[in-house]
Structures are given as structure tokens and as C-alpha cells.
Amino acid sequence: MRVAAVAVNTFRETIRDRILGVIILFALAMIVASLWLASISLGQQDRMIKDFGLVAISLFGLIVAAFVAASLVRKEVEKRTVFIIFSKPVSRSEFIWGKFLGLAATMFTVLAGMTVFLFVLAWVVAKSPSGSLLLAGLLIYLQLLVVVAVTMLFATMTSAILASVWGICVYAAGQLSHNVLSLSRLGHSAVTHAASVFVFYLVPNLSAVDIRAAVVGEGAVAWTSLIAWGGYLIAYLVIALFVATWIFRRKEF
Secondary structure, rough: HHHHHHHHHHHHHOOOOOOOHHHHHHHHHHHHHHHHHHHOHHHHHHHHHHHHHHHHHHHHHHEEEHHHHHHHHHHHHHHOOOOHHHHOOHHHHHHHHHHHHHHHHHHHHHHHHHHHHHHHHHHOOOOOHHHHHHHHHHHHHHHHHHHHHHHHHHHOOOHHHHHHHHHHHHHHHHHHHHHHHHHHHOOOHHHHHHHHHHHHHHOHHHHOOOOOOHHOOOOOHHHHHHHHHHHHHHHHHHHHHHHHHHHHOOOOO
């Protein structure tokens, strides 16, 4: 119940943030801008709307995930409001999990709205509604939840700005980790290969649940692999939150 109370309060606080509204407006504007790109493409209207729209959702969702997640913990610490929170029967682990769940609810609301908007746009303009488009939005949400968890982990150790930067770096590395591992096999250095394998397992492989190619008709969804990697990312974010909780319990205010 206490986790739920922190989550609800966090949801109300983040959903009313004006910056969040501005980010959503920019994202919707980018999605609408895909109409212009589609209009100048040669027979690729459907592809351009979906591909560019998903990129916009990912980009602006990342901004929300990294910067809002970093401020959730640091803001409470810097403003000393943690003393008020912890004077009540709320443990530090409940605080971390409540903050995460509250932002997760906010992220779901934002991404669901943008994904449905893109779905309707593709349906009305390109006459090609696609269930895989909705699935792609859900998988982007999963990727960004991992970024939220990792950013909150960094926020327990460093400043909000650095935590945001590290969160964005983890997202970028997660999109490229599989390619790095593939390229390392082309070389002959055992050290390079070992380092690449270490980075591959340390950084979440976010690209494994990217189905944009399937959305634009360049392949099919590999359901078995998708479910396996989805479970891996869920486990990754849970572990990141447990580590964040462990670190936060040992901090002195």
C-alpha cells in the first residue's frame, strides 16, 4: 500500500509537469511531420509515416525517461523532502519502487497516447492500420522502462545531469551492443573479443526487441526470440532497481 501511495503521488506529480506537455507536443509535431516526408517519397508513404513516427516516439520518450527519472530521486534529496517522507512509515526500498512505478505509469500514458495517434494517422492517411505498430510502441515502452531503472540507479550515486547522460548513453549502447559483438568476431584479438562480450552482457540489448523492420514490411516478428529478450529486459530492470535500492539504503542524508 505504501508503494502504491508513493507511485500515485509520483504519477500525479509527473503527469502535471509542463515540460512533459511540451515534449509530447514536439513528439506529436514530429509524427505529423512524417506526413510531409511521406508526401515527397516515391511510393513509400506508409513506410515513412510508420518509421519516422516510431523514431519520434523513441526519441521523445527517451528524453522523458532519462531526465524525469534522474530528477525523481535527486530532487527529493536536494530539497531535503526525503526527511519528511522517511519520517513516515515509508522505507527506502518502497520509495525507490514507488517512484519507478509512478513514472512507469506516466510513461505508459504518454507512449500509449503517441502510439495510438500514430496508428490512427497511418490508418487515415496511408490506409494501412497495423497491429505490429501497436506492438512496436509497447516494446519501445519496455526499452524505456529499462532506461528509467538504470537512470534511477545512477541517480542514487551521482547528480541528476550525470544520471541523465548515463541513461542516454546506456540507451545508445543498448541499440548498438549486438552490432559491437558481431564486429568483434571479425577481428583476431582475444582481448577485444572478451571486452566486447563483457559489454554485450553488461549493457541491455535493447535492439533485440526492436521490430521496426517488421512494422514497415521488411520481415516478420520472431516471436520466440522476442519473448525471450523481453523477459531478459524485464529481469534486467528488476535487478537494476534492486541495486538502486541497495545503494540508496546505505546513503546518509
